Amino acid sequence: MSTIAKALKLLELFSETRPQLGLSDAQRLTGRDKATVHRHLVALEAAGFLEQDADSRAYRLGPALTRLAGMRARTVPEVEMIRAETDRLSRAAGELVHISRLHGFDLVDVYHAEHHDHPVRVSFDAYGLPPLLATSSGMAYLAFSSRHLLDMAVADQRTWVPGGQPPDPDSLRSDLAAIAQRGYARNRDSLRLGVSSVAIPLFDAAGRAVATCSIAYPTSRGGKQVEARLARLLMQSGAALSAAIGGTVPADLHAIWTPSHERAAS
The missing domain is CATH 1.10.10.10 (Winged helix-like DNA-binding domain superfamily/Winged helix DNA-binding domain)
Structure with missing residues (x-):
């Protein structure tokens, strides 16, 4: 160095x-x-x-850092900030990778990449993203957000799974606690039959969840081993993706995302 x-x-x-x-x-x-x-x-x-x-x-x-950060925010579009890292992750995963931000309770597309040659792939509509509680991205975001935000989301029917029952708050909190402990959210066939996904939150400079990154893949690609591989790639990319938008990953989550042998070597 x-x-x-x-x-x-x-x-x-x-x-x-x-x-x-x-x-x-x-x-x-x-x-x-x-x-x-x-x-x-x-x-x-x-x-x-x-x-x-x-x-x-x-x-x-x-x-000087304030000046440079302001200059970057004014001169570099957010898409350009995360494009290279998202493209790299899509190539490594061989699947669709999607970055989204939350506006109100709507997930809004920032950038998505699909660099692979699989004949079977997940169809993606950047303008028709599903409700917050119906996606791994939404669950990843809520798992690392405030209890107050969760309560507001549960009370808003627009966040619910389409055609599903109202979410049970206790069950939902239990699911979110498991996501926080695991480090990523997962969704297998619950929104669309044949489509699975894994997702992580991305953070701002204050360590607050502000965006998400997900990998979507055909369920037919495989089971737990495929999920584990893709989730590992996501978590390995989380710090770089957050850094690209000017953020930093909270220390407790960074410890989950970083294998013990890497932490020992650092």
């Missing part, structure tokens, strides 16, 4: 729960020698990427 990359990597140490870092904190978290870390912190401060509190001498994210 280059010197510049090592310095910039220090920026990833900051989070909503850790907004400031002292030199000793940064040295401990990186495992690098103190002199090198100090040199990198000073360089980042000089460039405006960090600023130092005059009293505590701790560092926090600097104004």
Whole structure:
């Protein structure tokens, strides 16, 4: 890793729960020698990427990042932010990959990619996405959102499975708790016979769920092994997809998405 990359990597140490870092904190978290870390912190401060509190001498994210983030938001359409990572994921999965955002209680298409040669594939209508509670995307979103949002969604008939019974709140909360523990949502033939999907939430800079990414595939492709493979690819891509839209994955979910051997090596 280059010197510049090592310095910039220090920026990833900051989070909503850790907004400031002292030199000793940064040295401990990186495992690098103190002199090198100090040199990198000073360089980042000089460039405006960090600023130092005059009293505590701790560092926090600097104004240059605000300017760059604003510039990116104004000049790079969201589709372009996530296109490359979504295309890569579709090629790896060999299936349809779909990014959506929530507006009200409607899932709205942001971008979808389908890079494969399978003769059997899932048909996709970007303008006719199903109700929130009928999809793995909707369930993934709700599993990592507030209880208040869930209560509002349950009370709104537009979110229900078409032609189905009103959702049972207790059963729904149990399903969402299982999704949160597992790290992804799944849907097998419950909305459309022959179609299955897995989905994860994507997050903003404050670690709030704001979008979803799903992989849809023909159920005939296989059972639990196919689901596990696709879910693993999704979870491995979750951090990069959230980062592409300027977000960060909450630490507890990142631990679920990251295999133990990878966490041990990091």
